[in-house]
Amino acid sequence: MAPQNPEERADPAPFERGNFRRARSRVRWWIGGLLFASTIINYIDRQTLSALAPILKTEFHWTNSDFASLLISFRIAYTIMQGVGGRLFDALGSRLGFAIVVSFYSLIAIATAFARGIVSFRVFRFLLGLGEGPNFPGAAKTVSEWFPSRERAWAVALFDSGTSIGGAIAPFIVLYAYKVFGTWRPAFVLTGCLGFIWLFVWLRYFRDPESHPAVTREELQYIRESRVPGAVTPPPARWRDLIRYRQTWGIVLGRFLLDPYWFFVAEWFALYLSSKGFRLEQSVLGFWMPFLGADLGNFAGGGLSSYWISRGWPVGKARRAVLLIFGPSMISLLFVLHTSSYVAALFLFAYASFAYAACSTMFLSLPTDAFHSTAVGTVAGMAGTGAGIGTMISTYLIGRVTDVTSFAPVITVAAIVPCIATVAFVTLVRSSRRPDRRGLLREF
Numbered sequence: 001m002a003p004q005n006p007e008e009r010a011d012p013a014p015f016e017r018g019n020f021r022r023a024r025s026r027v028r029w030w031i032g033g034l035l036f037a038s039t040i041i042n043y044i045d046r047q048t049l050s051a052l053a054p055i056l057k058t059e060f061h062w063t064n065s066d067f068a069s070l071l072i073s074f075r076i077a078y079t080i081m082q083g084v085g086g087r088l089f090d091a092l093g094s095r096l097g098f099a100i101v102v103s104f105y106s107l108i109a110i111a112t113a114f115a116r117g118i119v120s121f122r123v124f125r126f127l128l129g130l131g132e133g134p135n136f137p138g139a140a141k142t143v144s145e146w147f148p149s150r151e152r153a154w155a156v157a158l159f160d161s162g163t164s165i166g167g168a169i170a171p172f173i174v175l176y177a178y179k180v181f182g183t184w185r186p187a188f189v190l191t192g193c194l195g196f197i198w199l200f201v202w203l204r205y206f207r208d209p210e211s212h213p214a215v216t217r218e219e220l221q222y223i224r225e226s227r228v229p230g231a232v233t234p235p236p237a238r239w240r241d242l243i244r245y246r247q248t249w250g251i252v253l254g255r256f257l258l259d260p261y262w263f264f265v266a267e268w269f270a271l272y273l274s275s276k277g278f279r280l281e282q283s284v285l286g287f288w289m290p291f292l293g294a295d296l297g298n299f300a301g302g303g304l305s306s307y308w309i310s311r312g313w314p315v316g317k318a319r320r321a322v323l324l325i326f327g328p329s330m331i332s333l334l335f336v337l338h339t340s341s342y343v344a345a346l347f348l349f350a351y352a353s354f355a356y357a358a359c360s361t362m363f364l365s366l367p368t369d370a371f372h373s374t375a376v377g378t379v380a381g382m383a384g385t386g387a388g389i390g391t392m393i394s395t396y397l398i399g400r401v402t403d404v405t406s407f408a409p410v411i412t413v414a415a416i417v418p419c420i421a422t423v424a425f426v427t428l429v430r431s432s433r434r435p436d437r438r439g440l441l442r443e444f
Contacts, residue, residue, distance in 0.1 A: 027214045028146045028223060032158045034202055035139045038102065039162025040169070041194045042135050043266075045109040045128065046074075047170035048191050049121075050267045051287060052184050054274045059184075064271070066118060068399025071267050072392050073122040077129030079388025085134025086141075086381020090374075094142040095206050097134065099199060105131025106195030113188040133388075136364065137380040144368045144376045146209055148225045150309060153319075156365045157302025164295035164357065167266055168288040237375030247370045248379055250428025252386035254363050257421035259387035260394035261330070261356050261414045265290045265349060268398060272407050278342055286346055293350030297357030301326065305362065315369050319362045320426055326355040327422030333415035337408055352415070359418065366429060 049056070053067060060066075089097040105128055112124040143155045170191070177187040209215055209223050242248045273286050301322045308318040333352040336345055367379040398410050 027212055027219060028151075028155075028209070031142065031146050031206065032155045034198075034206065035142060035155075035159035036162045036165075037198055038098065038202070039135065039139065039159050040166040041102075041191075041198055042105070042132050043163045043166025044170045044173065044191045044194060045105060046132060047167050047266060047287075048109070048174055048187055049112075049125070050270060051171040051174040052178075052187065053271050055178065055184055057271070060117060062118065063399075064402045065399040067271070068395050069118070070121050070125050071263075071395045074125040074129040075263075075388055075392045075395060077126045078133040079129075079385050079392065081130050081133025082137060082384025082388055083381040086137035086377040086379075086384070088134055089138040089141045090377040093208070094138060094145070095203070095208075097138050098202055098206075101131050101134045101138070102195045102199050102202070106192050106199070109192030109195070110189050112192075113185040133384070134381075136384055137377050140364060140367055140380040141377040146223060148223055149315065149369070150225075150306065152368050153302040153305045153309075153361065153365045156368070157298040157361045160357070160361055160364055161295045161298040163262075163266075164291040164293075164298065164353075168291035168295070171270075171287040237371070237378050242371075242375060242379060242382065246428045247366075248382065250425055251363065251366050251370070251379060251383045253424040253428070254366075254421045255383045255387035256390035257417050257424060258356070258359060258363060260391050261352070261418060262294075262360065263391045264394065264398065264410065264414055265353055267395070268407075268410075269349065273342075273345075275402070275407060276340075276342075276345070286342070289346040290349045290353035293352075293354035294357035297326070297354035298361050300354070301358030301361040302365075304358075305365070316429070319365065319369065322362050323359050323422045323425055326358040327418050330355045330418040331415045333411060336411055356418065359422070363425070366425075370429060 049070065056062065057067060085097075085101070088100075092100070108124060108127045108131055112121070112128070115121045115124055139159045140156070143152055143159070147155045173190060174184075174187045177190055178184055180186075207213070209220055215223075269290060270287055278286070304325075305315075305318040305322050308321065309315055313321075330352050333348055336348045339345060339348075363383070364380075367376045367383065371379050394413075401409055
């Protein structure tokens with residue numbers, strides 16, 4: 001029999017309804033808020049280049065393939081650090097891990113203001129990817145330590161919604177800086193400084209649940225509701241063990257197929273609108289609609305699954321239901337090919353991004369659902385690596401295809417592939433019927 005893990009389910013009855021409402025402080029949600037703010041800043045730094053893309057393409061005479069090379073430079077480093085970064089957070093812990101990565105990528109964001117051409121932009125984007133890659137594995141690990149299973153989807157939805165908020169805010173900061181200063185360089189300085197403000201608050205406030213002075217005994221007990229006191233904690237998970245689980249491969253494959261849609265929107269949407277003949281202000285400011293849709297989708301997916309779990313559904317069934325509802329509906333993006341309306345295009349991309357985000361929240365929750373905390377950071381990192389590889393391939397193809405044809409083939413693929421990602425999840429990511437001798441899997 002596998003050793004009993006401290007994450008095994010315990011009777012949550014003492015915390016049902018009014019009892020736990022009286023007993024708990026809510027420090028964990030302040031921690032969730034810090035993760036949310038970190039993700040906003042992470043995406044503002046990242047999206048500054050994409051929001052400036054129409055301006056930079058004109059100034060430096062870039063082709064779409066040139067722009068794709070900048071995105072791929074970022075993605076190579078980001079993908080490497082998704083895997084390594086998960087191990088980094090498992091080894092260093094959340095407090096020190098975030099302190100290192102946020103300070104690093106904030107410095108690089110500021111330094112990008114000194115780029116002089118395609119080569120220097122590639123170098124800075126590569127370095128930015130090294131710094132930003134560990135953010136999501138680190139956030140997933142922090143959620144697994146600070147939240148009981150019933151709240152993890154909400155917590156993941158909270159920090160993941162920072163991507164859409166950050167993406168929606170970035171164009172306004174960029175356009176404001178460009179109009180005030182008459183050049184694009186101050187935009188990188190302004191966005192890069194935000195990370196150091198966040199870092200000050202993080203270091204002042206964050207501690208582990210067991211050592212945080214503001215956490216009450218009742219809240220700590222509630223956080224630990226899915227653990228058995230005194231149980232033996234298994235050793236940290238190893239890659240060679242994790243790759244033997246079909247659940248790992250299902251999570252990795254799902255992210256490989258699903259994430260390229262989001263990075264097409266996040267990195268190419270302004271250029272897509274520009275290619276349709278819309279003005280610079282429309283191209284840059286229209287950016288916010290898909291991000292708003294994604295923000296709502298994060299909470300729709302997390303909220304629905306949490307509601308069903310509170311009604312007694314197994315965790316895995318609730319997650320699968322969300323994916324089966326929203327994943328196939330992304331095919332509605334095909335209608336973009338049959339309209340020339342700016343407003344219609346924005347709303348169609350907004351809905352597709354809403355559906356994507358509902359699914360993405362499930363995929364980001366899956367490592368915390370399927371695996372114990374000793375493996376969460378590593379599995380999340382492996383999934384991020386799969387997403388990065390898929391995104392690099394798609395980014396290269398987008399640049400090549402749009403240079404010789406149009407965005408139509410890209411949109412067609414973006415509408416269809418999420419259905420395949422849904423099938424990968426439903427097929428592979430289920431509780432095993434056989435005992436888990438390594439003690440890494442949860443029952444979900």
